[in-house]
Amino acid sequence: MKGTGEKLVLRRRGGGSVIERSPVFSVDAEVLYLVCGSTVRAYAVKTGELLNEYERKEGKIIGVQLHPANPEVLVACSENGELIQWNCNSRFPASVVRLKFNNAQTTTVTGFHLISPSPQGSEADKCSVCVVWKRAKSGVSQLSTFCSQKGSFLLNLKFRLDDHSHNIAYGGKPGQEYVAGIHKNMLQFIDAAEWRDCDKQYIGGGRWFTCVACHPEDRCIATGDNTGRVLIWWNLLTSGKPTWAVYHWHTLPVQAVTFSQTGSHFYSGAGECVLVKWTIDRPLDRRFLPRLPAPICHLSMGPDNRYLAISTSDNGIQIVDAQLKAISAIQHFTWQVEAKQGIPVFPAGISVDSRTKGMVMNGRTGHIQFYSPRTRTLLYNVNITGMNYLTQERNDVIVNTDVTKVSLNSDGHWMATVEQRDDGETSMEVRLKFWHYNAVKQSFCLNTSVELPHQGGVTALAFQPSPDPQQQLAVTAGHDFKFRIWGLAESSSIYKKGVMVWRCESVGFFRSLPAGNISFSADGSLLAVTFGPALTVWVPETNQLKCSLTEVHSKVHLSHVEFGMVDCGHLVVTGSPGNINVWNLLTLSLMWTVPVNVSILTADPHSEFMAVFTSSNDLFIFSPRCSKPVYLHKRVVPENSSILCAAFVPHFGLERVSEVLWQERSQLYFLDSDQASTCELLTLERPCEDVNEKEGLLLPSSSLQRATFYSTLLAKHRSSDVEKLRINTEQQLGTPGATAIRELLSAPAHTMPPVRLLCGPFLRSLVTSNKQAEEKKTTSGERKVPEVVRTETEDSGVDSEDGTSGGEVSKQREIMVEPHVRQVCDSPRTVSVADVESRCASVLSENNDWVSLLVQ
Structure with a gap:
């Protein structure tokens, strides 16, 4: 760690509006080009898969068009007056022409x-x-x-x-x-x-x-x-x-x-979420496509009337044919932009789902979305309210029921949501719902619905960390100055005999002060609840008050509270519009305080670090142990933008660990929104040169821009048949397999064959040749030359592609073994290529149906 002055740059991992401009079809109507910020994205029309991305680092792109004289050339224009041309098969601009305005500085x-x-x-x-x-x-x-x-x-x-x-x-x-x-x-x-x-x-x-x-x-x-x-x-x-x-x-x-x-x-x-198809000669002859996800923003017709692209305000594009039948949908990050009586665009914030390794946020109205920031894909949507979207009226504003709070338990099998509707005229609607994940249906099913859990609405919602699935607790706090503890109990209804449902077990309050935010300790043994300017600590199982802490002469209400994690479990951090405080529960004293206008406070569940965003868009990363931040970033987003919510998302499995110390175990993601109501999912990383790594893209090579997943897999399988076997350090650590895994997971789920048919080709793709290792050995002069074990291949009796029997010619192959890999072996041994191939053959001949259980 280089201290607070370490240079980190913003990286976009999702979001960005694809509906600001009308989309454009290719000449063959197989590709759809969309404008998203400073990039132009190419999507497959029939599958909705991202094929390519054309980027211009400087300036926001305001439109895209195929060149009228050469349809293979893509032309875009930026808001600063640059005319950019790309060849459709290349990601790099072929030419850039600056339009000569008289006053370019003041022209947009x-x-x-x-x-x-x-x-x-x-x-x-x-x-x-x-x-x-x-x-x-x-x-x-x-x-x-x-x-x-x-x-x-x-x-x-x-x-x-x-x-x-x-x-x-x-x-x-x-x-x-x-x-x-x-x-x-x-x-x-x-x-x-x-x-x-x-x-x-x-x-x-x-x-x-x-x-x-x-x-x-x-x-x-x-x-x-x-x-x-x-x-x-x-x-x-x-x-x-x-x-x-x-x-x-x-x-x-x-x-x-x-x-x-x-x-x-x-x-x-228009705003009725209905597409109307008119016949010019017969005004009364019209057809309708109703119940679109959101109001219509743009319409774009493809060549030969094959397809119509419908851009909707939830940041999605629906593609239909001339008969108004759905073909595909391009939907990677959704939000609903409408009048919500002061409610932010993402009122539920960001939650982390340990089951899908994704982020859970608000989607279109009444829905929540599960989004993967690593693959930049929308996993799925869940309809929480179960209500039809009510369109606006000409002279009145219609308020829809929307999700305001979301929380998931430790294993991701229980989810709690709060939905709310308040039009200021009728009685306020508030519902607390508990959902259980059904492994058979592969979706969340409603378990319990509670009407009006708190008068005036819910201010906070959280699950107690617990390894026991039968000992689950959840806590809500509301505007009625109370918090409620919910637990699982057997239903007394004759229709749900023996079914475990959620019930309110106890209610807590403190000196008639308004309840604010809540937080559980890492082991779930303590519950922190803010009441006005006071911090209270409770035992959740018995609802017993352990202590209350208040800053002397302070009347500012606390808006945030977080327990310290890892070695800081005895520390509690509170935030308010005036300052940030750290309390020691062992000594019941205030450790330190810093005057900061806290807008967002979030803690990393796997480290001691926390993040604070201020009202002026400043970011502080700190440990509760010390008041000096380990990282400081002024104006992390422009002044015309605001940070909506933030969360630390843990690194899962063999994911690449960040080189930044405070992001070593988790990555900080946050959502911002500008004045145009465009939302982006951002993170901070060290600068890097590779474009794919920088943007987190999982794209095919330039020579296979429009190739399907199957053709890509088949081509690599054929080339590996004639290449030599290579075993190097990276294979021992599993890195080469990452490429095959990315390509396997990059295909849309609905286009993939059964898992049992993919296992064989996938395992064969992990067997790479030794040819590249030899080239790397000869070109690298600084790297230590690994030992070479020469082996003679056995007569396999399998005919080669040119008709020659594999046993007629005895081929000598080299197997590269790195020195430090040999150190972990029990004893030196000669690895035969025939042994490797025979073991692979035995693995490939096994029944692979067990893999399908892993994806359930």
Whole structure:
């Protein structure tokens, strides 16, 4: 540890909005490209699997498009005015062109589009780029054109555009394109071939435009307005009088509209969570796709009308075909962004599930999600409330029931949740639910539901650490100035005879002070509960008060409490908006105090370290033993962001241990949210050069970007048949197997064959050749040369691929044995390749059905 000055950098392990911009399909409609922060992600349309990621380190990307002259080139634009091009098979930019703005420092790009060249144009006039931009602190965007090759300024158009992603659209055939934009109640349009002054149309009646789309071939424009209408406009770019038609079904403002590739149909979506498919010639002929997970944000049509991508506000994308049948879903990190009467986006915080080694957080409304930060995948969602999502109304805010607290016990087989709904008009709804994991159904099943466990809501929820599954306790604290201890007991109901359910065993309170946070000691023998400015310690089994500690003359209510772990079990840390205190339960005294405005306090369950986030986004890592922090990071996130919650996630199994001392046993993760309601899961690590390691990606090689999991596994199996056997130190420690494990686990679960069919190829992939070891030995001059044991292979009698019998030619193979590996052996021995292969064959011939039990 280098002290508080050690340089650590932020790494994103999840989150980031993929719905800020409309997605783009590839030419063959097999790949979908999404914008996420400073990266462009490529997903397989049919499986939803992440195929590739194109990154630009500087600047947020505001849009992506296939090059109109070369569909194998991916073009993106950043908000600082950089035009970036990638080859679809490469992760590194092929070219970067800086757009030449007059005042680049105060200009922010919000959108772009490449205009196809005229068929009569020369090769030098490849494309021009239309750029939507705005000045700092300006709510109105403008439109200009630039040269895509040199970035030079061409023309400034008299367009005034609203400041959102649906403010402009492009349509028409190549060489005959036109542009349409909206600003409040004004529709603007211009011919891209001539770039003359734009024409305007208006709507009245207190209505204004919300989105716009252009016909892919004809001079036809579709607009949505705030009253739920879709207007189709004709003859806007001709000398005749414009005509328009009204298509009305939505009650909420239309958020997205798009045409089919032929233009005979169009699709619309709004806050009702319903996709509507319209036939232009028959306004009453419409089809519906109801019960989408969340309100619709974007619609994107694929080539040949094969697929439609529907972006929803829970940060997910649903892909359907032309018959509105679901094909796949791209969903890796979810949240619900809506009016919640002051409740944060992730009110339940972060919990750790020891069973799945994942994180448990709020998902879409009424759900919780199990997320793996290591593989950056969404494991599954659990519907807690069991209620339909209530969409908003035009003139009223509808409040949905949402999950506010989540806690899991030590082995991950019991889960407790608290759901709440308070609209300020009707009686407040509060439910405490206990869930038990069913190994047969592979899901959590509701065991007990308690209505209104605390008057006014629940402030804290926690399970007692206990190795005995039959001796489980849970504690809740509420706004009724009390805490309740819940335990398992046999049900008295005739319908659940002999079933263990949860009951309230005792109630605790202290001097009529409001109950705050709670924390258990590492062994579960003590329970700490904050009551106003006082810290109280109880025996959970008997609900007996052991002691109460209060800072002299302090009237600030304690908002956080954590027991020390490992060797600090006798210390209790409390936090408040004024300071952070550490109490010694052996001497019943205050050890030290530091003036810090505590926003979040979390403890590492496997070490003595704790993390404190302040209201100014400062991070302190400390041990309760000493008031001096072991690590300090000022402004860990920008000022326009806020830390929502944080937790230490333990390293499991053979996972790579962090080089940072205070993260040696657990990794600190935290969620932040900016003003655009975009949430990211972040962590702190030392700088590294490898891109895959830096971003935590498990991606295939560049030569197999679009290959399936099976083709990747088959190719490696064939190459290993002709390579020599290699046994080195890394194999003895199990590191080479990590690559095979990553590839095995990177495939979506619903696309994988039975486990019994994967065991054989997986075990064979662990047998690697000696060829790479020889090359490594000859090229490394500093490393100590390992001993070489030469063995003669036996006649196996198996024909090779070229038809030659393996026994006709006696091949000499080398088996590399590192010196320090030999030291752990009982006695020197010569390992025969035939022995290794025969043992592998015996293992591969065994019944592997037992492996399926491990994944249950």
